[in-house]
Amino acid sequence: MYQSQPTADEIRNVCKWINDLLNPESRETALNELCNKRERVPDLAPLLWNSFGTISALLQEIINVYPLLNPPCLTAHQSNRLCNALALLQCVASHPETRNQFLQAHIPLYLYPFLHTGSKTRPFEYLRLTSLGVIGALVKTDEQEVIEFLIKTEVIPLCLRIMENGSELSKTVATYILQKILQDDNGLQYICQTYDRFSHVAMILGKMVLQLQKDQSARLLKHVIRCYLRLADNARAREALRKCLPDQLKDGTFEGCLREDATARKWLQQLIETLENTMQGPGQPMSNPTSILSQTMPH
Numbered sequence: 001m002y003q004s005q006p007t008a009d010e011i012r013n014v015c016k017w018i019n020d021l022l023n024p025e026s027r028e029t030a031l032n033e034l035c036n037k038r039e040r041v042p043d044l045a046p047l048l049w050n051s052f053g054t055i056s057a058l059l060q061e062i063i064n065v066y067p068l069l070n071p072p073c074l075t076a077h078q079s080n081r082l083c084n085a086l087a088l089l090q091c092v093a094s095h096p097e098t099r100n101q102f103l104q105a106h107i108p109l110y111l112y113p114f115l116h117t118g119s120k121t122r123p124f125e126y127l128r129l130t131s132l133g134v135i136g137a138l139v140k141t142d143e144q145e146v147i148e149f150l151i152k153t154e155v156i157p158l159c160l161r162i163m164e165n166g167s168e169l170s171k172t173v174a175t176y177i178l179q180k181i182l183q184d185d186n187g188l189q190y191i192c193q194t195y196d197r198f199s200h201v202a203m204i205l206g207k208m209v210l211q212l213q214k215d216q217s218a219r220l221l222k223h224v225i226r227c228y229l230r231l232a233d234n235a236r237a238r239e240a241l242r243k244c245l246p247d248q249l250k251d252g253t254f255e256g257c258l259r260e261d262a263t264a265r266k267w268l269q270q271l272i273e274t275l276e277n278t279m280q281g282p283g284q285p286m287s288n289p290t291s292i293l294s295q296t297m298p299h
Helices: 008-020 027-036 044-050 054-068 076-094 099-104 107-116 122-139 144-152 155-165 168-183 185-192 195-214 218-231 235-244 262-277 291-296
Strands: none
Touching: 008 027, 008 044, 027 054, 027 076, 044 054, 044 076, 054 076, 054 107, 076 099, 076 107, 076 122, 099 107, 099 122, 099 144, 107 122, 107 155, 122 144, 122 155, 122 168, 144 155, 144 168, 144 185, 155 168, 155 195, 168 185, 168 195, 168 218, 185 195, 185 218, 195 218, 195 235, 218 235, 218 262, 235 262
């Protein structure tokens, strides 16, 4: 649907609210108003990034919440206010004019403490999901610099933790981020470089399959299948997956779940055929390819 350009009054209001971010007394209202205008003002991100003190004000909102993480005592109101600030940062992370500067400033690191949290209360779940949304906005464009940054800053273990213990929505976004990292050649190489890394990823994916057998979600399952399929592009990982791919992916358990998703069915069939038809490649297989996985991924 065609969306009209923002009016002069809307731009003036946006500039006023950006200026209001600098004042702690008016910041909460400004955060809310700016979040409501994200879709109406396509260049909101450059306005935020290039306005004096704005990013510092948003980072201050983040830092102010750190003391509430442990012990966990974040209220719904505090979570909502912070998530408004994170939504504006996601806007900056999504925009082509500000994405690289956002990354070069290492701003995603400020979000990692939120991904570390384990409380299952709604305020914390909302905070984790919104933080994942910022990372998801970065990986969406498949830029190698983004993947390298996320690998170096060890976002993968944080995603795996959420994939194992998060809500369905958080699991879906975290798995999507892992999928995008795997789709990059350097990301796939990094995860398959050591057996410890590969086995951790494969173990979590296997646990997710077992859980999805009980609580089926076509969207989440699709990302899980895509992760497995990409792992199978690595010769050593492929040999290990031949021995540890959950039977539920091979025995029609998810036939009904994937009935409406032709792409996911195609990926699953491709995965099964790849693992069935492949023979031992020229490289040496990963040492001890089944011992760790067999303890947690029953056939």
